[in-house]
Amino acid sequence: GKRLWQFKTGSSIVAPPITYTHKGRQYVSVLSGIGGSVPTRTAGKEVPAGGSVWTFALMPE
Numbered sequence: 001g002k003r004l005w006q007f008k009t010g011s012s013i014v015a016p017p018i019t020y021t022h023k024g025r026q027y028v029s030v031l032s033g034i035g036g037s038v039p040t041r042t043a044g045k046e047v048p049a050g051g052s053v054w055t056f057a058l059m060p061e
Contacts, residue, residue: 009054029055 009032017030033051 007054007056009052011052014051025060026058027055028058029053 009030011032011034013030013032014034015031017028019026019028021027031051031053
């Protein structure tokens with residue numbers, strides 16, 4: 001498909017995106033951060049261990 005939009009999360013994506021509908025509007029959420037033991041050992045203290053959930057509303061057609 002054609003890329004319509006992109007966003008930099010500032011970290012890697014650690015889970016597949018999900019999509020859901022709430023009150024007739026569609027949303028996409030994705031989890032970013034450091035996942036697993038290898039990234040935390042190699043990144044050390046340079047990268048915060050916390051993660052983020054990014055949620056975006058899709059525009060109606």
